[in-house]
Structure formats: C-alpha cells, structure tokens
Amino acid sequence: MNDILLQVRGLRTAFHTEAGAWPAVDGVDLTVRRGEILGLVGESGSGKSVTGFSLLGLIDPPGEVVSGEILFKGQDLRKLDEESMRRLRGNRIAMIFQDPLMTLNPVLRIGEQMMEAILTHENVPVAQARERCREALEMVGIPSPEKRLDSYPHEFSGGMRQRVAIAIAMLNRPDLIICDEPTTALDVTIQGQILYRMQEICRQHNTALIWITHDLGVVAELADHVAVMYAGRIVEAGPVNDVLDAPRHPYTKGLLDSMPANTVPGERLHQIDGMAPSLAGRPVGCAFRPRCPQAITRCAEQAPSILQEGPRSYRCYAPIAVRETTSA
Amino acid sequence: MRTIQPLDDTPRRTAILKKLRSRPTVTGSVIALAILMAVVLLAPYFAPQNPYDLANLDLLDGRLPPRSTSMDGMVYLLGTDDQGRDMLSAILYGLRISLMVGLSAVALSTAIGSMAGLIAAYVGGFVDTLIMRIVDFILGFPTILVALVLLAMMGRGVDKVILALVVVQWAHYARIMRGRALQERRKEYVEAAANLGFPAWRIMVFHLLPNCIGPVMVFATIQIATAIALEATLSFLGVGVPITEPSLGLLIANGFQYLLSGDYWISMFPGVALLLLILTINIVGDRLREALDPRR
Amino acid sequence: MVLFTLRRLIQSLFVLLAVSVVVFFAVYAVGDPIELLVSPEATVEARAATIARLGLDQPIWQQYFTFLERALHGDLGTSFVHGIPAIELIVQRMPATFELVVVAITLTCVIGIPLGLVAGLYRDRPLGRGIMATSVLGFSLPNFWQGMMLILLFAVWLGWLPASGRGDTVSVLGVPLSILTADGWSHVIMPAVNLALANIALVLRLTATGVSEAQTQEYVKFARAKGVKPGRIVRRHILRNILIPVVTVVGMEFGSLIAYSTITETVFAWPGMGKLLIDSVYQLDRPVVVAYVMLVTLIFVIVNFVVDVLYAALDPRVQLVAPSH
Numbered sequence: 001m002n003d004i005l006l007q008v009r010g011l012r013t014a015f016h017t018e019a020g021a022w023p024a025v026d027g028v029d030l031t032v033r034r035g036e037i038l039g040l041v042g043e044s045g046s047g048k049s050v051t052g053f054s055l056l057g058l059i060d061p062p063g064e065v066v067s068g069e070i071l072f073k074g075q076d077l078r079k080l081d082e083e084s085m086r087r088l089r090g091n092r093i094a095m096i097f098q099d100p101l102m103t104l105n106p107v108l109r110i111g112e113q114m115m116e117a118i119l120t121h122e123n124v125p126v127a128q129a130r131e132r133c134r135e136a137l138e139m140v141g142i143p144s145p146e147k148r149l150d151s152y153p154h155e156f157s158g159g160m161r162q163r164v165a166i167a168i169a170m171l172n173r174p175d176l177i178i179c180d181e182p183t184t185a186l187d188v189t190i191q192g193q194i195l196y197r198m199q200e201i202c203r204q205h206n207t208a209l210i211w212i213t214h215d216l217g218v219v220a221e222l223a224d225h226v227a228v229m230y231a232g233r234i235v236e237a238g239p240v241n242d243v244l245d246a247p248r249h250p251y252t253k254g255l256l257d258s259m260p261a262n263t264v265p266g267e268r269l270h271q272i273d274g275m276a277p278s279l280a281g282r283p284v285g286c287a288f289r290p291r292c293p294q295a296i297t298r299c300a301e302q303a304p305s306i307l308q309e310g311p312r313s314y315r316c317y318a319p320i321a322v323r324e325t326t327s328a
Numbered sequence: 329m330r331t332i333q334p335l336d337d338t339p340r341r342t343a344i345l346k347k348l349r350s351r352p353t354v355t356g357s358v359i360a361l362a363i364l365m366a367v368v369l370l371a372p373y374f375a376p377q378n379p380y381d382l383a384n385l386d387l388l389d390g391r392l393p394p395r396s397t398s399m400d401g402m403v404y405l406l407g408t409d410d411q412g413r414d415m416l417s418a419i420l421y422g423l424r425i426s427l428m429v430g431l432s433a434v435a436l437s438t439a440i441g442s443m444a445g446l447i448a449a450y451v452g453g454f455v456d457t458l459i460m461r462i463v464d465f466i467l468g469f470p471t472i473l474v475a476l477v478l479l480a481m482m483g484r485g486v487d488k489v490i491l492a493l494v495v496v497q498w499a500h501y502a503r504i505m506r507g508r509a510l511q512e513r514r515k516e517y518v519e520a521a522a523n524l525g526f527p528a529w530r531i532m533v534f535h536l537l538p539n540c541i542g543p544v545m546v547f548a549t550i551q552i553a554t555a556i557a558l559e560a561t562l563s564f565l566g567v568g569v570p571i572t573e574p575s576l577g578l579l580i581a582n583g584f585q586y587l588l589s590g591d592y593w594i595s596m597f598p599g600v601a602l603l604l605l606i607l608t609i610n611i612v613g614d615r616l617r618e619a620l621d622p623r624r
Numbered sequence: 625m626v627l628f629t630l631r632r633l634i635q636s637l638f639v640l641l642a643v644s645v646v647v648f649f650a651v652y653a654v655g656d657p658i659e660l661l662v663s664p665e666a667t668v669e670a671r672a673a674t675i676a677r678l679g680l681d682q683p684i685w686q687q688y689f690t691f692l693e694r695a696l697h698g699d700l701g702t703s704f705v706h707g708i709p710a711i712e713l714i715v716q717r718m719p720a721t722f723e724l725v726v727v728a729i730t731l732t733c734v735i736g737i738p739l740g741l742v743a744g745l746y747r748d749r750p751l752g753r754g755i756m757a758t759s760v761l762g763f764s765l766p767n768f769w770q771g772m773m774l775i776l777l778f779a780v781w782l783g784w785l786p787a788s789g790r791g792d793t794v795s796v797l798g799v800p801l802s803i804l805t806a807d808g809w810s811h812v813i814m815p816a817v818n819l820a821l822a823n824i825a826l827v828l829r830l831t832a833t834g835v836s837e838a839q840t841q842e843y844v845k846f847a848r849a850k851g852v853k854p855g856r857i858v859r860r861h862i863l864r865n866i867l868i869p870v871v872t873v874v875g876m877e878f879g880s881l882i883a884y885s886t887i888t889e890t891v892f893a894w895p896g897m898g899k900l901l902i903d904s905v906y907q908l909d910r911p912v913v914v915a916y917v918m919l920v921t922l923i924f925v926i927v928n929f930v931v932d933v934l935y936a937a938l939d940p941r942v943q944l945v946a947p948s949h
Contacts, residue, residue: 014334014335014338016338016341016344016345017334018345019334020333020334020335020336021334021335021336021338021341022334022335023335056849058845058848058849061340061343061344062344064338064339064340064341064344066335066338066339086848086851086853086854087851088851089848089849089850089851090849090850090851090852091851094849094850095846095849097842097845097846097849099842102841102842102843103842103843103845103846104843104846105843105847105861105864105865106843106865107864107865107868107939108860108861108864112860116847116850116852116856116860117850117851117852120850120851120852120853120856121851168850277331280331280334281331282331282332283329283330283331283332284330284331284332290329346748465639465642468639468924468925468928469883469921469924470879470880470883470884470924472883472884472886472887473883473886473917473920476886476901476905477913477917480905480913553764557764557766557767560766560768560769561766561767561768561887564768564769564887565768565886565887565890565902566902566905566906567905577766577768580766580768580769580772584772584891587772587775587776587780588775588779588780588787590780592776592780595769595772595776596773596776599766599769599772599773602766602769603764603765603766603769606764606765606766607760607761607764610760610763610764611760614760
C-alpha cells in the first residue's frame with residue numbers, strides 16, 4: 001500500500017556568488033501521496049518557487065541543487081541523467097508557472113504549443129494529438145476550442161491563458177502537477193473558478209498537486225496537507241485543518257492572524273513585525289527569531305530541528321501550546 | 329546579529345564560477361587605447377623622419393621594401409612610398425590626422441545631437457515632431473552616400489570632411505538622447521526642479537543632461553572608430569582630406585596602384601595601423617557597453 | 625493590416641517628395657544650376673536649348689515643378705561624359721550591382737545566422753567567445769583596405785582569383801547575369817565577400833545576443849518543463865523569436881549594401897552603379913550624381929517599406945495593434 005508518490009529529504013538548493021553559495025532552500029522535507037493536494041505556503045523569498053523548480057531539475061546556473069534526495073515513485077530524480085529527466089517532465093510530472101503571458105511563446109499558436117507537449121513524449125499521429133488538445137481545452141472550460149487552437153497567446157485573457165496552462169499540464173495525465181502561484185496574477189473571481197476547476201480535475205484523475213502560494217486562504221480551500229516555509233526551511237507541516245485550526249509555529253499563527261478574513265471588522269489588521277531576511281542575511285539559529293513574539297535565548301544559538309507530533313511536524317523551541325489556540 | 333555563512337564548496341561550484349567570471353574587464357583595453365593615443369599624439373618626437381618636409385625626401389628612395397636602407401644610412405623599417413617617404417613616419421603622422429578628425433567629428437556631433445535630442449524631449453509637441461522627422465530622414469540614408477555627395481559639392485579639406493561627418497552623425501545622438509530624456513523627464517526630480525521655478529534651459533543642462541549622458545557616451549566611443557573609418561574611406565575615394573595632410577586613408581589610396589606589382593607595403597601597413605586603431609576603440613566601446621548594461 | 629500598409633505607403637511617398645525637394649534645393653538653388661547641369665563644352669545654341677528645356681529661366685518654384693515633372697517622366701538630365709540620359713546610364717549598370725548585393729546578402733544569411741546561433745548557444749564556452757571576438761574584426765576592418773588585402777592574397781600572392789572586373793555573362797530575360805557562369809563566379813566571389821563581411825559580423829552578433837537573451841525567457845523554461853526536446857526548443861521557440869529582428873535587419877541592410885557597393889566596386893573595378901557614381905564625381909558629371917541620389921533613395925524607400933510590411937506580417941503581435949485604436 002505504498003501510495004507515497006513523492007518523498008523529498010534534505011533538499012538544499014543554493015545560488016553561487018564569488019563569496020560563496022547561499023542556500024535558498026535549506027534542508028526541506030516533503031511527502032506527497034497519490035491524489036493528494038499539498039499547499040506549500042510562504043512569503044516572497046522563502047524559497048518556495050525554488051523548491052518547485054528544484055524538483056523538476058530546472059535550476060540553472062548560478063543556482064545549483066547541492067544535496068538531498070528527491071524520490072519520485074521510489075526513484076531518486078537527482079541521480080537521473082538529463083534525457084531521462086526530460087522524459088518525465090510534462091509527462092509524469094508537470095508544472096504550471098505563475099505568469100501565463102510570459103510562459104507561452106508569443107509567436108507560436110496555442111495548438112502548436114499544446115501538441116508539442118504530447119508529441120515530444122509519444123509517437124501519435126498529429127490529428128490525434130490535436131483532438132486530445134481540443135478535448136483538454138474543453139475540459140478546462142474554454143469555449144469554441146477548435147478555433148482557439150489556432151489562436152495566439154495574446155488573443156486570450158489572463159484567466160483563459162492560465163486555463164490553457166492547466167490543460168497543457170493535464171495532457172499526458174501526469175501523476176503530479178507542481179503549480180507555482182498560478183492564480184497570483186489573476187483577479188479574485190477568476191481565481192475562484194480556476195481553483196474549483198483544478199480541484200475537480202485532480203479528484204477526477206487522481207492527480208497529486210503541489211500548490212505553491214503565499215495565500216493561506218487558497219490553501220485552506222484547496223489543500224489536504226500544508227507545509228509552511230520560511231527562509232528556506234519548512235517550519236510547520238501537517239493536515240490542513242489541524243495546522244490552520246491550531247498552529248504550533250509562531251510564524252504560522254502570525255500568517256493566520258494577518259489574514260483580513262480573520263480580522264474583526266473595524267479592528268486594525270495584524271502584522272508580523274519586521275521583514276523576511278534576504279538570501280545572504282539569514283540570522284544564525286532560528287531564522288524567524290528577530291520577528292518572533294515568543295523567542296527565547298536558545299533560538300539565537302541553534303536552528304531548531306524537526307519535532308514530530310503525529311501527522312504534524314514543526315521546528316520551534318517555543319511552540320504555541322494546545323490550550324492557547326483560539327483563533328477563528 | 330550574526331548571519332549565516334555561505335557554503336564554500338558544492339559539487340558544481342567550480343564549473344559555475346568559471347561561467348560567472350567570463351566577462352573580461354574594461355581596464356585592459358582602455359590601457360591599450362591610452363598607450364596608442366599617447367604614441368600617436370607624440371608622433372613628431374617619435375618619427376624617424378618628418379615625411380612632409382620636402383627637403384627630406386629623395387625620389388631615388390622611392391618604393392623601397394621594408395627594412396631597406398637609404399643612401400645616408402637611415403633604415404626604412406616599413407619601406408617607402410613612391411615619393412620616398414618613410415612609411416613608418418607617414419603612418420604616425422597619418423594616425424594623428426585620422427584620430428583628430430574622428431575625435432572632432434564625434435565631439436561636435438555629440439554636442440549638437442545631444443542638445444537637439446534634449447530639446448526635443450523636454451519641449452515636446454511640434455518641436456519634438458519636427459526634430460525627430462529630420463532625424464528619421466537623415467538616418468534613413470546610408471552614411472557613406474550622404475557624406476560622399478556632400479563632399480562632392482563642397483570640395484576637399486579637413487574642415488569640410490569633419491562637417492560632412494557631423495551632418496551625418498548628429499542624428500544618432502539626437503535619437504538616443506531623446507529616448508533617454510523622455511524616460512528621465514517623467515521622474516520626480518525634474519518635476520521638483522520645475523516647481524522650484526528653474527528655467528527650462530537650466531533643468532535641461534544641469535538636471536536632465538547628467539542623467540541621460542550615459543548611453544550617449546557609450547555610443548560616442550564606438551562612433552569614434554566609425555568616424556575614423558568613414559574619413560579613411562572618403563579619403564580613399566578621393567573626396568576626403570587633401571594631399572597636404574594625408575590621413576591613413578589617403579596613404580592607402582596612394583599605394584593601391586602598386587598593389588598588383590607586388591609593392592604591398594605602401595598600402596598594407598597604413599591599413600594595419602588603421603585597423604589597430606579602430607579595433608582598440610571598438611573593443612573599449614564594446615566592454616564599456618557590457619559593463620554598463622543594466623541587466624547585469 | 626490594409627490600413628497599416630496604406631499608412632506606410634503614404635509615409636514613403638512623403639519621404640520621396642522630401643528628398644526631391646532637398647536635391648532640387650541643393651542642385652538648383654544653392655549652386656549655379658546652369659553650371660551644374662550644362663556641360664562646359666556645350667555650344668551657345670545647345671546651352672540656350674538646355675536652359676529652355678530645363679526651364680532654368682523660370683522662377684524657382686516653377687522650376688521645382690518642372691523638375692518634378694521631368695523626374696516623374698524619367699528625365700533626370702543627360703550625362704556630360706557619356707551623352708546619354710543619366711537614368712539610362714544608371715539602369716545599364718544596375719544588374720551588376722544587384723548581382724553583387726544579392727550574392728552578398730546570401731552570404732550574410734548563410735554564414736552569419738548559423739555562426740551567430742552557435743555563438744549564442746555556447747556563449748560562455750571558448751567556442752562562443754572566440755566567434756564573438758573574431759566578429760569585432762569584421763566591422764573594424766576598413767572595407768576598402770580589406771578588399772585590397774583580399775586582392776593581395778588571392779590574386780597577387782596565390783593567383784587563385786582574378787583581381788578585378790566582372791566575369792562572362794549570360795542573358796536572362798534581357799538582363800545579363802554573371803553568376804550563371806563559372807568565370808562569373810570567380811569574379812564575383814571576392815567583391816561579394818568584401819561587401820558582406822561587415823554585415824556577416826553584424827548579423828552574427830545580432831543572432832547571438834538574440835539567442836542568449838531568448839534562452840533566459842520564461843517560455844523557454846516552460847517548454848523545458850513540458851519535456852520538449854532541446855533541439856526543438858532551439859528550432860521552433862528560439863529561432864522563430866529572433867528571426868524576426870534578424871530578417872528586418874537583413875532587409876534594411878539591402879539598401880545599405882547598395883550604397884556601400886560604391887567602395888567595393890571601386891576597389892574591384894566592378895562595373896556597377898557605385899563605380900559609376902565615383903567616376904561621375906571625379907569627372908564632375910553632375911546629372912549622373914543627381915540621378916543616382918534620386919534612384920537610390922527610391923530603392924531605399926521601397927526596401928524600407930517592404931521590410932516594414934514584412935515585419936508586421938511576421939510578428940503576430942504587431943498586426944493587432946495597428947488598426948484597431
């Protein structure tokens with residue numbers, strides 16, 4: 001009953017400068033099961049996008065995946081050669097990027113960009129590939145799909161372009177889709193539609209998702225599990241309802257408290273003091289310590305290791321105790 | 329607060345660093361250029377012979393190959409031309425003229441073009457349209473053609489060559505400056521200066537100009553080489569500088585007729601000198617452009 | 625698209641008109657037009673006849689219209705030296721120049737683009753950097769000197785190729801072409817290479833920067849994320865994107881090459897329009913100079929217009945922007 005699809009252990013990705021290599025991802029562990037939706041949450045600079053790219057081996061110099069294991073269906077992706085990796089991409093593991101305007105080639109038609117995703121992995125007749133693309137566009141709710149195949153990217157609106165990206169991702173029925181902030185650039189109503197669509201498709205085809213976002217609200221709606229990232233490390237992880245109802249890590253609590261939805265109307269919005277550290281400016285010890293309301297001396301000396309609490313885990317020397325959590 | 333230390337060794341670090349370091353520096357080529365310029369400007373002290381003092385020349389010494397000796401024991405390192413002039417000296421003097429023409433043309437073009445572009449951008453409206461239409465018109469034609477026809481009608485002379493070069497070149501600077509000035513004009517410091525009541529010309533010269541001069545300067549550096557090459561070409565074609573002040577182009581033209589009979593040195597060495605001058609300037613301009621590229 | 629084409633057409637016509645005004649002003653109003661356009665050896669009667677025909681005794685603005693009218697009828701003066709209409713003289717030499725330019729452009733594309741592709745893909749490796757470094761040489765070499773060195777090397781020292789002139793021609797549809805004969809090729813190859821070298825360097829660098837910029841674009845990363853093979857990424861994604869600016873530059877260079885052929889034709893004694901221009905400048909055959917300027921401007925304007933339209937056709941983004949607002 002091994003339905004663990006992806007197992008990441010100790011992933012470390014760094015960016016090189018003359019002075020040395022700064023880790024953007026600093027020892028990340030993740031587990032994703034078949035058909036499961038994992039929300040990877042963090043603010044800008046936390047390393048969440050870099051994590052996504054590292055999984056697919058798309059980190060280019062001056063970046064480098066320094067160490068760690070990325071076990072996909074038992075196989076370590078880091079040990080694969082480039083051609084084997086290429087065969088997995090878009091096929092068994094797909095990715096959706098943040099800004100669909102930049103990710104679709106402006107001078108090629110949509111149909112061609114979709115068909116190449118199929119034709120590069122399978123030797124099927126072009127007509128058949130085109131038919132599959134048309135069906136995919138229908139599946140994501142794009143009207144007149146047949147005509148749309150001959151359109152150019154700039155002829156679509158933002159929301160529709162992202163639907164096309166989803167369609168492309170689903171073309172080869174991958175086991176896992178990594179979504180890098182796909183709804184951040186869209187307005188809220190469209191965002192809702194896309195989320196709903198994605199959820200539907202994934203349940204239908206038992207596709208696992210890693211949804212990278214800074215928006216806890218999205219995670220609450222969509223994900224089964226959540227992992228909260230700060231300064232390159234996972235500071236808290238677990239089933240989404242458990243973590244959001246009773247966060248252990250002060251950062252998670254801070255994020256929850258600062259959501260407008262969690263604020264009483266008329267009251268000031270809660271803010272976490274300070275700013276996330278830059279790549280080269282991470283403090284020794286716990287990276288969150290300068291901003292943490294409950295830091296103790298130990299936090300400045302050594303970075304906390306992972307504490308396991310059933311299906312949950314967190315890194316903190318002074319976690320929020322069970323009794324204290326009363327946030328709505 | 330203590331911050332973390334970076335990793336100093338990873339599996340691919342050396343390979344990645346090698347790629348990062350591939351940009352050569354500006355300094356090396358600038359030094360080379362400076363040396364070249366010094367040599368050229370100090371030519372009269374260097375040259376073995378003053379090639380334009382007719383008293384020095386002996387027709388019997390004409391068309392001697394490199395490293396031959398004259399009657400009175402002088403060694404012609406690079407040979408002599410048909411008039412008996414020492415090629416080395418002629419080249420040194422010729423470099424001076426080429427450089428002088430190039431620098432003057434660029435200095436004038438930059439000044440005129442920058443002001444035009446600045447005014448077009450700052451004043452805007454009809455003035456802008458007018459200036460830019462003229463610029464587009466001029467830039468629509470191949471430089472060589474315009475210069476050629478201009479000189480055909482004006483006659484020969486160093487000043488006329490510089491004039492022709494300026495007429496053709498200023499439009500480039502105007503366009504660059506205008507583009508940059510349009511961007512800068514929207515910035516707050518310009519608005520602030522206007523609010524303080526500074527007159528337009530003051531804002532243009534003291535506030536806008538320093539901030540827009542960057543790309544123009546880079547372009548100007550490369551254009552020095554273009555101007556020098558252009559002057560050489562015009563002189564070669566016979567419409568450039570007169571015989572009394574031969575630039576490298578004229579020297580090469582002189583030697584053309586002897587090429588087929590194998591007296592290669594009369595054309596080849598001036599050409600090499602010209603090449604070195606242009607090459608050095610181009611490399612400096614290239615490095616400068618890469619160094620100032622905002623994307624890095 | 626139609627509106628766009630129409631707009632560009634009207635703009636081109638304006639440019640032509642502007643040039644005609646400038647040329648007219650330079651020739652008729654600045655100097656003494658009689659001296660400029662009447663051969664110094666003409667008899668008194670011939671002089672009077674020319675003055676009457678050219679309308680040189682009329683007020684200036686009327687002269688301009690006469691000038692324009694004659695120009696539109698193809699009458700741009702008669703060559704002092706050759707005695708035939710200037711236009712006719714130039715048109716006679718056109719095939720030779722066009723031949724040279726066409727071969728040069730072909731060389732530019734065939735050598736410049738592939739080399740630029742390699743230089744761009746291997747930007748950080750010695751091969752790429754070597755190609756880029758050598759390319760600086762391409763536009764640093766003064767064109768005329770480069771031609772002379774080619775002659776020195778291949779004609780004088782090695783004796784492989786003839787030093788000057790055009791080879792045997794074969795008439796195609798009334799137009800004599802030398803590229804259809806082997807002798808023709810031995811004559812055209814050096815001048816064409818000479819003409820093309822600076823352009824090859826330019827196109828090479830343009831392609832190289834285009835490719836290395838394209839490589840960092842998001843759509844390339846996305847294509848990799850789809851598992852698209854690297855060969856196809858270069859061919860379909862990168863090449864299509866950079867081909868647009870490269871094609872436009874090559875197109876614009878066509879007009880430029882016609883102008884620069886002056887130098888090459890002089891060095892290689894190639895009997896084209898450019899050499900005619902230089903000879904005419906020397907011989908003070910001014911009607912030919914005027915006719916040359918007008919004609920080349922016309923060619924330029926036509927080429928620029930065609931390139932603009934082509935650009936709009938190639939880049940799907942441009943089409944939509946032009947007419948709708």
